[in-house]
Amino acid sequence: MRQFLLLLVLSLSFCSAQKRKASDTFQQGIELTQQADSLITLGKYKEAIMVLNNAIIKTPDNYTAYLLRAQSKYILKDYTGAFQDYKSVLMMNLGKEDNQALAYANLGIGTCYNRAKNYLEAIRYLKAAKAIDSTDTRTYDGLAYSYFSLTQFDDALVELNALLKINPQHKEAYLSRGIAFLFKKQYQSAIADFDRALALDAGYIVAYHNRGKAKKALGDKAGCCQDWHKCYALGMESIEPDLKTVCD
Template sequence: MNATSVKRRTAMRGFALTAALLSGLALAGCQTAPTGEFTNIDKAQGSAENISSLSAVIQRSPQDPEGYNVRGSAYGRGGQYQAALKDFDTAIQLNPNFYQAYSNRALIQRFLGDQAAALADYNRSIQINPDYDAAYIGRGNLYRKAGRIQEAFNDFQKAIQLDTTDARAYHNRGLIYQSQSQHAFAIEDFSTAISLAPDAAEPYNGRGLSYLAMNDEDNAFADINMAIKLDGKNAEAWSNQALIYERRGDKAKAAKSYREAVRLSPTYQPAKDGLARTSTG
């Protein structure tokens, strides 16, 4: 389904969102955000070699804010958040209307736990450029994690109306539909996310959960297995695979998959509970 038809169907639905989450063990993992958010910042690479070359560019043009913005993105992808923050600060000092740098700095602020500063930066980015889809997606993620579901939905919807090609907008709107048990619409959004980012595991896992909620176990199993194939460290996908094995009565395979999920994420409660169920008796 293309973005235009998705927008039209969404406008026709117009349902009132609530904060209720999906109930039941099968959907316990549905609220996970997609990983790899730094892949959407200026396509920068976080390698030491790339950072070194970017530093050389900055040395040659120390008053060019774009160099700091790109190197900040590279630092962010490499997990060097304080260095990234410093570069985005410099980029904004050199160009106070650099809306991309505000949005990029907001993501760093989120990861550092300063949600108020992140929100202020996203708002500033959108104020400067009301058509910047990445800022809406980032702010939508911030709202969603804060439980401000309607505001999150509105931001993802706005990015989609701007014809974004960023899969996160569809994936995260799909998570909201899923949390409202609107599984047919969630599946549409997850499918669009997959078409935009076919190597991302999270939309497959999300779509698999919605298929499972609709008792389409075969499609659910295929999607969850694909999520594991794409990202073998996805604890939720392993737990969801285990759940399907458990539903099918294969406790041995279920326990094995739950055990892998617990190994990857020792605090993930659905996997711990599932392992306790399938490892006894």
């Protein structure tokens, strides 16, 4: 199962509520935040963090700046720093008009906890994010990953089913649901989901690999080897020992 890396692609729409109460200093903070957002778009995360540091000094309650800085820190693998920035947002006295910021902060904290393998805490925060915004597929992604890591496959399936209702074109969700079925030894259901993932991406190596596993479990050696040879043809050299053992 792929590790769900949930990078938060943020919109500066959060700033709209804050602009209504803007002073000159606050406006400077908003402009710095917009500048940092442009730097993030260019992949200049260190530079963005420096600009956001100044934005936060000028506007300590600028939650958009904290969220963007958390995103940048996460990408740079400063997970502790990202966690602290997300926490700072939750500590602000935000109202209902700021619910989207709260959802992002809870999602970010849950993602950090998943990264730290603290899955129970991840579930707590991801559920909080889902309670605020039930349309964000990343929350279901994160919860499925948490439950999967705890080998709670039925719970993972619940989240993946909900995710796929929101986005039926989510190939990673079909892959993950297929792997959950694989662990539950429901091989036909697993194959059906790997088929769906491959219908969306014919070059999806990991789907071929896992579909081969399911076919092997059903005694379909020819089908298994066909999928694993496809993996090798697509560049998965690590499959070669299995090809020699099972298929040659």
